[in-house]
Amino acid sequence: MGRLEGKVAIVTGAASTMGIGFATAHLFAREGARVLLTDIKGDVVAMRAQSLRDAGFAASATAHDVTLQYDWGRVRDHVLTEHGRIDILVNNAGIALPGGIGEATLDDWNRHLAVNLTSAFLGCQMAVRQMRAQGGGGAIVNISSSAGLSAFANLAAYCASKGGVRLLTKAAALDVAAEGIRINSVHPGHLDTDMIAGARAVAPAMVAAMEANVPMTFLGVPDDAAAMILFLASDEARYITGAEFVVDGGLTAK
Numbered sequence: 001m002g003r004l005e006g007k008v009a010i011v012t013g014a015a016s017t018m019g020i021g022f023a024t025a026h027l028f029a030r031e032g033a034r035v036l037l038t039d040i041k042g043d044v045v046a047m048r049a050q051s052l053r054d055a056g057f058a059a060s061a062t063a064h065d066v067t068l069q070y071d072w073g074r075v076r077d078h079v080l081t082e083h084g085r086i087d088i089l090v091n092n093a094g095i096a097l098p099g100g101i102g103e104a105t106l107d108d109w110n111r112h113l114a115v116n117l118t119s120a121f122l123g124c125q126m127a128v129r130q131m132r133a134q135g136g137g138g139a140i141v142n143i144s145s146s147a148g149l150s151a152f153a154n155l156a157a158y159c160a161s162k163g164g165v166r167l168l169t170k171a172a173a174l175d176v177a178a179e180g181i182r183i184n185s186v187h188p189g190h191l192d193t194d195m196i197a198g199a200r201a202v203a204p205a206m207v208a209a210m211e212a213n214v215p216m217t218f219l220g221v222p223d224d225a226a227a228m229i230l231f232l233a234s235d236e237a238r239y240i241t242g243a244e245f246v247v248d249g250g251l252t253a254k
């Protein structure tokens with residue numbers, strides 16, 4: 001028996017092979033969930049779902065802009081048509097653009113809030129309404145960041161948006177705790193994703209400095225975050241809600 005046997009899950013931002021979303025969708029599928037992968041890159045996320053089906057898992061995909069309320073309605077209809085219910089939502093899609101408070105543009109600010117924070121509001125609301133209609137129960141995991149717990153220079157809008165995800169998670173969790181719907185946040189530190197691979201090629205000293213700043217002295221990988229997300233999505237976390245979980249090699253312990 002898998003840890004998510006019989007569950008239906010949605011994972012947003014799942015197009016990147018080296019990203020947290022796809023790692024999570026893959027792990028969920030291995031643990032028996034039927035998974036809908038979504039991303040603004042519709043063609044790419046369709047290929048990711050195909051790769052899971054080729055491996056014998058139950059997965060499908062749809063294009064999805066997490067900033068648009070009507071798109072969330074479309075995603076709900078898609079998953080209900082395919083599977084008839086929603087048990088798990090992972091709000092993972094996100095962006096991170098550098099910008100200090102003196103330099104960031106209003107457009108950058110608004111984009112961070114829309115993609116990283118408004119998306120979590122819209123996703124939680126859609127999932128909560130559907131889980132209520134099913135009679136209650138369910139798990140939502142919002143992906144924040146170590147930058148949602150402590151500040152990083154040159155990332156003002158990103159930090160603000162991820163800090164917002166942390167408290168949205170707690171407030172929403174209180175609203176639905178008595179209905180058996182659990183909402184938690186995960187806060188990854190520096191993970192070795194596509195972005196870091198690119199930086200390693202052009203600025204190896206910068207990446208080495210990032211690694212040296214991590215108490216465990218190495219960068220994590222998407223599967224490190226996925227393992228935590230799996231735990232929170234599963235019934236093993238049945239008494240856990242409104243809580244924050246760091247996966248950061250000790251970065252925020254300092």
Ligand SMILES: NC(=O)c1ccc[n+]([C@@H]2O[C@H](COP(=O)([O-])OP(=O)(O)OC[C@H]3O[C@@H](n4cnc5c(N)ncnc54)[C@H](O)[C@@H]3O)[C@@H](O)[C@H]2O)c1
Nearest residue numbers: 013015016019020039040065066092093094145188190191
């Ligand atoms: N990688 C890290 O070190 C790290 C650290 C802390 C937090 N995070 C968070 O983890 C999450 C996943 O990050 P990742 O590193 O896997 O990055 P990633 O870029 O691989 O994944 C993000 C995905 O979101 C998608 N996306 C962007 N805008 C969208 C929109 N409007 N609608 C739908 N999809 C959209 C992108 O196409 C991409 O596939 C993000 O929320 C990020 O902030 C990552």
